[in-house]
Amino acid sequence: MKYLKFLLVGMFFGIVLVKSEAVSWYRIYEMFRFQSFHMYGIISTAILSGLLFLKISKKRNLKSLIGIEIYVPKKENGFVRYIIGGIIFGLGWALIGACPGPMYILVGTGIYSMIIVILAALIGTLIYGALKEKLPH
């Protein structure tokens, strides 16, 4: 039962991403061609609302369900891994039009060939894990 809430959050997330068309390959293409404001609107209002939520929760000292303050883990400092990893991710994102959330959501909408993409992404993750020590970070 303690996992039910996560199932519901996931369902809500899936519905929002389909209804907003953020899972649409075409919307990603359009975004990277600067031909529509749609995706920029989604991303920027998500960031602004998130920012607002974090500011308010800090000011009001809001506690999470487990009793500690609401907190976002800090990413390690660095440059190379973020820029190079980011570029590689972006190349894939624009090619298949799906990032790691939409991949699963699209399977739910009946795009079963996406399972091949997920398997390839697992292999990509595995390759990173294997090469981690040899890569500049």
Next chain:
Amino acid sequence: MEYILNPWPWYISGPLIAFVMAVLLYFGKTFAMSSNLATMCSMAGAGKFFAFFKADWKEKKWNLIVVLGAVFGGFIAKNFLSNDTGANLNKKTILELKELGLINPGKTLVPNEIYGFDAMMSTHGLAILVVGGLLVGFGTRYAGGCTSGHAITGLSSLQKPSLIAVIGFFIGGLLMTNFILPYIF
């Protein structure tokens, strides 16, 4: 009901995505979809071969449940909460994509030319799916996050590493869409 069945505008969708992030933070977790890929590798026993995957995946089970929910959510949205309105794409985008050889741009969520059965069975189509998946899987772990972890969570908590990663996402995306995709189709 019309409002729900039609595509949702960006100014509704963006705040709803932030709501997902806020709820997960309230549950004491973070909004990070790509970490599920590493968790699945750990589950499959990759930790025996590479130290990177030696994490206790049971602690990440909640996130796999989010994934399962997302699959259900996709099913529900597609089958019960949608009409046949396609994406209202820019006319220029539609023309361009038709010139590239895509039939009916925007009528479906993803192009049949990449995700359809015939495409999947061709070397060309299969190569796109596999290469795209490899790039996303490798890139996201190297960068330490994806759109949810860096662009939404990282930027709304004003983290510099996330800004660098998101700039990377856009450099890669712009290169692919503008300079590589035209040669792929």
